[in-house]
Amino acid sequence: MKRDERDAGFAAYVTARRPRLYRTAFLVCGDPHEAEDLVQTALAKLYVAWPRVIAVGQVDAYVRKVIVNAHLDEVRRPHRRRERSTRDELLDRVAQAPVALEETDELWQALRGLSPGQRVVVVLRHYWGLSVNETAETLSISPGTVKSQTSDALERLRSALEQPLLTKRG
Known part of the structure; x- marks a missing residue:
């Protein structure tokens, strides 16, 4: 594969999939800056492995795995964690959802209450399908x-x- 063809294919993939990759990273980690870092890490690793990954045809699977592993590595290294953004900053960056803001906030708070492993499983199973x-x-x-x-x-x-819901009704 010539370098120009390789770069064109990689650029097309990034253009088409970057928003979804960012959303995945954000759902997994909950921080917009860390999500950007996770996506950049995944895309850098993908670029290096592009000829192999494209030959196998599992590009999304490869990138998802890099994002998840990079996040779990970060979670396991507490000395490398950054101060998390405030709730208001997070809400400013989240794409508009078809549900009311208070429901989005409640859902996000519920997701944050999950362990990192549970959150990753939910994102992979229910966001990625x-x-x-x-x-x-x-x-x-x-x-199992x-x-x-x-x-x-x-x-x-x-x-x-x-x-x-019980609190609001009761």
Whole structure:
């Protein structure tokens, strides 16, 4: 593959997929600056591996795995964590959703209440629409772990999201 062809293919992929990659990174980490860093890390690694990855045809899977692994590495290194943005800064950066702002805020607070592993599983399963096996492969864990993490996460989300509704009604 010639360098011009390689660069053109890579540029086309980035142009088409960058917004979705950013949204994935943001959902996983909850910080707009860290999300940008995660996407940049993933795209730098993708560029180096582009000929191999494109030959296999699993570009999205490769980039998702890099984003998730980079985030989990960051979570495991508390000395490297940056001060998180305030809630208002986060809401300013989030794309407009078809739900009311207070519902978006409640959903985001519920997602932040999940462990990093549970949040990643929810994002991969329900935002990316990956199967249990695809999620397990991406995270290098067993399908049973994906199922239990998903079940626990959804139960925690249901509980967190029902509580504000009960408070508002009652």
